[in-house]
Amino acid sequence: MDVFLQAAIEQARLGQAEGGIPIGSVLVHNGKVLGAGHNRRVQQGSAILHGEMDALEQAGRLPTSVYRESVLYTTLSPCSMCSGAILLYGIPKVIIGENQTFMGEEALLKARGVQLTVLQDHDCIAMMEDFITQHPELWSEDIGE
Amino acid sequence: MDVFLQAAIEQARLGQAEGGIPIGSVLVHNGKVLGAGHNRRVQQGSAILHGEMDALEQAGRLPTSVYRESVLYTTLSPCSMCSGAILLYGIPKVIIGENQTFMGEEALLKARGVQLTVLQDHDCIAMMEDFITQHPELWSEDIGE
Numbered sequence: 001m002d003v004f005l006q007a008a009i010e011q012a013r014l015g016q017a018e019g020g021i022p023i024g025s026v027l028v029h030n031g032k033v034l035g036a037g038h039n040r041r042v043q044q045g046s047a048i049l050h051g052e053m054d055a056l057e058q059a060g061r062l063p064t065s066v067y068r069e070s071v072l073y074t075t076l077s078p079c080s081m082c083s084g085a086i087l088l089y090g091i092p093k094v095i096i097g098e099n100q101t102f103m104g105e106e107a108l109l110k111a112r113g114v115q116l117t118v119l120q121d122h123d124c125i126a127m128m129e130d131f132i133t134q135h136p137e138l139w140s141e142d143i144g145e
Numbered sequence: 146m147d148v149f150l151q152a153a154i155e156q157a158r159l160g161q162a163e164g165g166i167p168i169g170s171v172l173v174h175n176g177k178v179l180g181a182g183h184n185r186r187v188q189q190g191s192a193i194l195h196g197e198m199d200a201l202e203q204a205g206r207l208p209t210s211v212y213r214e215s216v217l218y219t220t221l222s223p224c225s226m227c228s229g230a231i232l233l234y235g236i237p238k239v240i241i242g243e244n245q246t247f248m249g250e251e252a253l254l255k256a257r258g259v260q261l262t263v264l265q266d267h268d269c270i271a272m273m274e275d276f277i278t279q280h281p282e283l284w285s286e287d288i289g290e
Contacts, residue, residue: 145209
């Protein structure tokens with residue numbers, strides 16, 4: 001398996017072990033992880049720290065030129081907020097663990113020229129299916145439904 | 146002047162006094178401010194705490210039903226990240242101080258049914274014009290350019 005998707009999954013499992021929503025993400029530049037994060041809604045009472053947002057925040061302030069050569073890995077299709085962050089910084093490529101349990105703003109990202117790869121990874125799918133079954137209200141809150 | 150735009154401007158000036166980027170925002174529900182925030186890129190080394198994101202974060206976890214009856218005030222036209230957050234939570238109305246110094250994703254928001262009011266407030270415009278003149282590189286970083 002892709003080592004960076006594996007790192008994103010490890011972030012998701014870390015969040016799950018903390019009692020949180022199991023979604024993880026890593027920002028990668030030239031083969032190096034600049035930031036690794038996971039959803040922190042439960043842990044920090046956060047409305048904005050989705051996995052992708054947390055990875056960007058953990059990476060800290062970066063020159064625009066770095067974002068534009070980076071790849072964002074995420075275990076789940078990015079929602080409109082996280083997709084907007086991808087567009088803000090001009091991240092050109094996103095590797096998505098799966099989009100079967102949730103379809104984010106992939107059409108918008110593609111229309112803006114972002115290259116997407118969806119892996120339909122079985123671990124990512126199983127992790128979200130279990131979580132959504134067990135915590136449907138928490139999941140609805142996280143995606144604003 | 147609208148008391149809530151004034152509150153957003155006060156947030157922007159607070160950020161400016163901290164050495165930060167002068168953009169502020171408040172989330173309002175039934176005439177009550179649920180969260181007030183300002184850009185914290187400089188203060189916290191944050192890549193995601195734009196004014197609107199900070200207001201949402203300060204408001205904390207809220208039921209979806211509350212977001213869907215809320216109004217977001219912001220001193221500046223919301224970028225793609227902040228617009229994505231508005232769409233995620235289904236905030237139906239955004240009051241924008243100005244869009245002359247920066248045009249965010251207003252077309253996308255309108256296309257998705259968000260009601261926008263742009264005030265072209267002179268204080269908001271002057272505040273951003275001064276900031277952009279004095280700190281062009283910091284501004285470019287904040288909008289991913």
